Amino acid sequence: MLFKIHLKRSQINTKKPLIDMEVNCKNMQHYEEIATTILSTATHRGAEKSTCPSEIARMLFPDNWRNHMQDVREVATDLHKKGSVVITQKGVPVDVEHMKGPVRIKISKIN
Numbered sequence: 001m002l003f004k005i006h007l008k009r010s011q012i013n014t015k016k017p018l019i020d021m022e023v024n025c026k027n028m029q030h031y032e033e034i035a036t037t038i039l040s041t042a043t044h045r046g047a048e049k050s051t052c053p054s055e056i057a058r059m060l061f062p063d064n065w066r067n068h069m070q071d072v073r074e075v076a077t078d079l080h081k082k083g084s085v086v087i088t089q090k091g092v093p094v095d096v097e098h099m100k101g102p103v104r105i106k107i108s109k110i111n
Contacts, residue, residue, distance in 0.1 A: 030068070033060060034075040042085055042107035050088060050104035076105050083108055 037060055041051050053072045057065035077096045079085045086093050086106045094103060 030060065030071060031075055034068075034072055035079060038072070038076055038079060038105060039084060039107070042105055045107070047107055047109045050106040052102070052104060056105075073103070076103075079105075 034056065037056050038051075041056060041059075045051060053069060053076060054065065056076075057068045057072045061068045076085060076087055077099075080087045080096050084107075086108050087096055087099065088094060088104045088106060089099065089101065091104075
């Protein structure tokens with residue numbers, strides 16, 4: 001599956017013209033399935049409740065869910081950047097570019 005990555009000049013530290021880059025993400029074979037599960041679970045819970053990325057991974061990959069945790073976090077981050085969900089730590093929205101440790105996923109109130 002190909003994903004377009006849009007970089008801001010400040011993110012790449014260069015004066016060269018910006019271009020769209022397409023990257024083949026081998027680990028994201030299940031992107032649509034993960035995204036759909038995140039959105040349906042978060043929507044079902046409502047804006048006041050959240051879900052853990054490991055819960056999504058366990059639903060989709062019960063036998064080897066740990067191997068897919070990074071994929072789930074990456075899809076959740078993408079959905080966060082699109083405004084579909086909010087990623088939080090201790091109930092507070094987190095900067096997804098610098099998140100570490102356990103996080104929760106909530107449906108966006110403006111979704």
